[in-house]
Amino acid sequence: MVSPDxxxxxxxxxxxxxxxxxxxxxEYLEGKQPAFDISAGPIPGELHLAAGQEAAAVGVCHHxxxxxxxxxxxxxxxxAIAKGVDLKRxxxxxxxxxxxxxxxxxxxxxxxxxxxxxxCSGIIAEGCPPAAGAALAxxxxxxxxxxxxxxxxxxxxxxxFLESLNFASVHNLPVVFVIEDxxxxxxxxxxxxxxxxxxxxxxxxxxxxxxxxxxxDAVAVYEAAAEAIGRARDRNGPTLLEVxxxxxxxxxxxxxxxxxxxxxxxxxxxxxxxDRIESELRDHGVDDDDLASMRDDAETRVEEAIAxxxxxxxxxxxxxxxxxxxxxxxxxxxxxxxxxxxxVNADE
Amino acid sequence: xxxxxxxxxxWEADVDETEGILVxxxxxxxxxxxxxxxxxxxxxxxxxVDIQAPVAGTLDEIxxxxxxxxxxxxTLGWIRSE
Amino acid sequence: MSETNDxxxxxxxxxxxxxxSIAHEMRDNEEVFYMGEDVADYGGIFDSTxxxxxxxGRDRIMDVPISETAYLxxxxxxxxxxxxxxxxxxxxxxxxVAMDQIYNQLAKNTYMSGGNVNVPLVLTxxxxxxxxxxxxxxxxxxxxFAHVPGLKLVVPSTAYDAKGLMHNAIRDDxxxxxxxxxxxMGIGWMPAPDGPKTPVPETDYTIPFGSADIKREGADVSVVxxxxxxxxxxxxxxxxxxxxxxxxxxxxxxxxxxxxxxIVESVRKTGRxxxxxxxxxxxxxxxxxxxxxxxxxxxxLDAVERxxxxxxxxxxxxxxxxxxxxxxxxxxxxxxxVVSSK
Numbered sequence: 001m002v003s004p005d006x007x008x009x010x011x012x013x014x015x016x017x018x019x020x021x022x023x024x025x026x027e028y029l030e031g032k033q034p035a036f037d038i039s040a041g042p043i044p045g046e047l048h049l050a051a052g053q054e055a056a057a058v059g060v061c062h063h064x065x066x067x068x069x070x071x072x073x074x075x076x077x078x079x080a081i082a083k084g085v086d087l088k089r090x091x092x093x094x095x096x097x098x099x100x101x102x103x104x105x106x107x108x109x110x111x112x113x114x115x116x117x118x119x120c121s122g123i124i125a126e127g128c129p130p131a132a133g134a135a136l137a138x139x140x141x142x143x144x145x146x147x148x149x150x151x152x153x154x155x156x157x158x159x160x161f162l163e164s165l166n167f168a169s170v171h172n173l174p175v176v177f178v179i180e181d182x183x184x185x186x187x188x189x190x191x192x193x194x195x196x197x198x199x200x201x202x203x204x205x206x207x208x209x210x211x212x213x214x215x216x217d218a219v220a221v222y223e224a225a226a227e228a229i230g231r232a233r234d235r236n237g238p239t240l241l242e243v244x245x246x247x248x249x250x251x252x253x254x255x256x257x258x259x260x261x262x263x264x265x266x267x268x269x270x271x272x273x274x275d276r277i278e279s280e281l282r283d284h285g286v287d288d289d290d291l292a293s294m295r296d297d298a299e300t301r302v303e304e305a306i307a308x309x310x311x312x313x314x315x316x317x318x319x320x321x322x323x324x325x326x327x328x329x330x331x332x333x334x335x336x337x338x339x340x341x342x343x344v345n346a347d348e
Numbered sequence: 349x350x351x352x353x354x355x356x357x358x359w360e361a362d363v364d365e366t367e368g369i370l371v372x373x374x375x376x377x378x379x380x381x382x383x384x385x386x387x388x389x390x391x392x393x394x395x396x397v398d399i400q401a402p403v404a405g406t407l408d409e410i411x412x413x414x415x416x417x418x419x420x421x422x423t424l425g426w427i428r429s430e
Numbered sequence: 431m432s433e434t435n436d437x438x439x440x441x442x443x444x445x446x447x448x449x450x451s452i453a454h455e456m457r458d459n460e461e462v463f464y465m466g467e468d469v470a471d472y473g474g475i476f477d478s479t480x481x482x483x484x485x486x487g488r489d490r491i492m493d494v495p496i497s498e499t500a501y502l503x504x505x506x507x508x509x510x511x512x513x514x515x516x517x518x519x520x521x522x523x524x525x526x527v528a529m530d531q532i533y534n535q536l537a538k539n540t541y542m543s544g545g546n547v548n549v550p551l552v553l554t555x556x557x558x559x560x561x562x563x564x565x566x567x568x569x570x571x572x573x574x575f576a577h578v579p580g581l582k583l584v585v586p587s588t589a590y591d592a593k594g595l596m597h598n599a600i601r602d603d604x605x606x607x608x609x610x611x612x613x614x615m616g617i618g619w620m621p622a623p624d625g626p627k628t629p630v631p632e633t634d635y636t637i638p639f640g641s642a643d644i645k646r647e648g649a650d651v652s653v654v655x656x657x658x659x660x661x662x663x664x665x666x667x668x669x670x671x672x673x674x675x676x677x678x679x680x681x682x683x684x685x686x687x688x689x690x691x692x693i694v695e696s697v698r699k700t701g702r703x704x705x706x707x708x709x710x711x712x713x714x715x716x717x718x719x720x721x722x723x724x725x726x727x728x729x730x731l732d733a734v735e736r737x738x739x740x741x742x743x744x745x746x747x748x749x750x751x752x753x754x755x756x757x758x759x760x761x762x763x764x765x766x767x768v769v770s771s772k
Contacts, residue, residue: 034365034367034368034369034391034392034393034417035369035391035415035417035618035619036391036394036618036619037619037620037621038561038619038620039560039561039562039620044561044562044746044747044748044751045561045562045563045564045746046563046567093746096562096746096747096748097747102746104745104746104747104750105564105565105743105745105746105747105750106564106565106746107562107563107564107746107747109564109566109567110564110565110566110746121566122564122566122567123523123524123526123527123566124496124524124527125496126527154495154496155496157495157496157497157500158496158497158498158527159497159499159500159527160527185467185468185495185496186467186468186472186475187468187470187471187472187493188467188468188470188471188493192493193493193494193495193496194495254394254619255394256393256394256395256396258395258471259471259472314747314748314749315745315747315749315750316749317749317750317752317753318753319750320740320742320745320750320751320753320754321740321742324741324742324743369618371616371618371621372443372616372618372627373441374440374441374442374443374446375439375440375441376439376441379439379440380439381439385440389443389618391618391619394619396618415621
């Protein structure tokens with residue numbers, strides 16, 4: 001039984017994540033209408049939004065502590081919010097500002113917050129091996145922290161994912177791989193490119209449990225994740241967990257989605273995980289006023305982060321040259337020691 | 349006789365926006381064109397659409413230039429038919 | 431051929447020119463097929479296969495799983511059987527996922543077999559920055575692929591070149607990497623500069639590899655470049671003309687084979703060489719071009735400048751990306767530098 005307080009916390013993060021994506025969409029499209037020009041407007045570059053995928057993120061991350069590691073893919077905001085990444089600095093990074101998590105160097109697909117051990121990568125499935133590595137470090141140091149790798153269902157055909165499952169299994173690592181199945185790899189529907197219907201079936205080949213949550217129901221995810229994270233913390237090895245989610249927006253902002261039928265889009269919009277958790281809360285006696293005040297809190301949090309981010313200065317062009325190395329190669333950082341070496345006899 | 353090249357077609361049913369942008373012309377004014385040639389590409393609501401020449405002739409006038417906006421149904425250019 | 435004397439009225443974007451040559455080759459040869467992520471219904475994220483699904487169907491315009499090692503490797507295998515696959519890496523930056531198939535199989539199988547096996551595969555990939563897509567989606571990596579022996583490497587800068595080079599690439603019996611710059615494709619949501627859209631003949635034609643194209647003749651300075659930077663160099667040349675500096679702009683069109691002859695001849699004329707590249711500066715294209723000229727005719731070189739991405743990953747925020755990717759002003763500055771130094 002998941003406690004009502006826990007459900008409230010998850011609901012709060014889901015509202016934050018949803019409002020965040022909707023507001024980023026608005027900000028991103030500024031200056032991009034009617035002509036969609038990817039290089040115009042206040043938010044640079046590509047933008048992959050996760051509206052409809054919140055249940056997977058909160059259901060898993062609400063079991064985690066700051067010292068637990070999470071890696072996310074190119075669609076990372078909801079996971080970052082659920083993991084407790086600093087929302088203001090994350091937003092500043094997305095706006096490409098100096099006070100962003102990566103000083104404006106990384107951008108929305110490349111967010112790093114070492115305070116809560118969060119990182120993401122723009123290359124499909126490439127967060128899986130580092131998550132296994134974080135788990136390996138925990139195991140070697142006899143710490144009870146765990147690692148979680150989030151990935152899309154399109155990533156389960158990638159070598160980096162499959163190799164990581166085997167590596168984690170053979171070393172009995174405290175890691176959970178979480179597949180967010182939104183049915184689409186950009187324009188490619190799952191059934192056209194992947195041999196199994198359920199990604200969680202992949203687990204069988206790697207001697208680990210494979211669990212699928214068929215509905216984007218945060219509470220159901222939370223319960224399934226309790227077992228998977230618990231297994232990892234107790235040193236009983238990795239788990240593959242899959243959650244059915246829905247892609248409410250395009251693959252990236254600007255995706256015309258001409259390949260997607262209206263029915264499919266409408267079906268994705270109709271199944272809303274936020275409605276579901278809201279009715280769960282009502283069952284626990286939470287009333288309209290309470291729900292409304294939680295919505296207000298989430299919106300305030302998002303608005304404050306966006307307002308703060310937009311006030312931050314742009315980086316200086318010259319900042320581009322910093323941070324390639326921690327110890328820049330221009331300076332000698334250690335001295336070469338001097339030894340007296342014996343002469344080597346060439347005849348011997 | 350001049351024939352209008354208009355921003356209209358089956359695709360109108362799929363869009364809510366009333367404005368679009370002209371992305372590219374594939375012919376210049378004064379050049380000869382065949383009926384059905386792709387004359388220009390427009391973008392409406394992030395969707396790219398090719399506009400074909402309604403008749404053969406010469407491209408007499410470009411009304412909406414590249415990167416310029418238009419309303420759906422507007423005349424984008426004129427063909428002088430033979 | 432009376433047709434070649436006709437004025438070509440029709441102008442195409444680079445992506446449409448590429449697609450036209452691919453369609454032509456596919457009609458002529460059943461053994462040509464195209465594989466990649468989002469190449470079927472989407473038509474390529476950067477319009478590289480727009481419309482091909484309708485004509486050729488899913489058997490020949492194949493969407494593939496996100497499994498670059500598998501499908502690029504499968505393309506290598508099919509090519510070794512004598513088919514003529516075209517396989518697309520959505521972004522060249524994704525090369526790492528399938529590096530072994532590219533660097534150790536595709537590039538080397540011909541050599542290791544003593545020439546008994548050949549791999550007539552065209553590997554297409556989108557390259558380049560200028561739209562704030564950060565370090566994992568903005569590279570060109572020209573030098574990385576030109577470095578390994580065994581890969582021919584094509585980088586078109588105009589629609590006309592793109593079509594002729596693609597015809598040649600598909601007909602070539604060796605592996606060809608065909609790197610198209612996103613900013614040149616003529617995509618609605620990523621407007622191209624003036625220049626890549628050119629008149630393009632409807633008939634097929636080939637542009638031989640290893641023939642650089644002098645895009646602008648000039649007497650004072652030789653600017654050698656490729657891809658997007660051909661257009662930035664032409665813009666720079668235009669401004670410098672007003673200052674009385676006459677710039678020659680050489681578009682390499684292919685890095686492997688490299689047309690050293692055209693470069694050396696130009697430098698013999700001007701004495702001054704500026705090499706412009708959107709790849710990283712060190713151990714790359716700029717150093718290679720300068721060294722090739724020095725090898726051939728050191729005495730011809732009076733002054734040299736390199737313009738490239740300083741050795742940093744491509745940053746996300748606009749002020750920093752603009753700083754590191756060379757623009758026309760950077761090229762102008764280097765041209766003035768070689769003019770004033772000698």
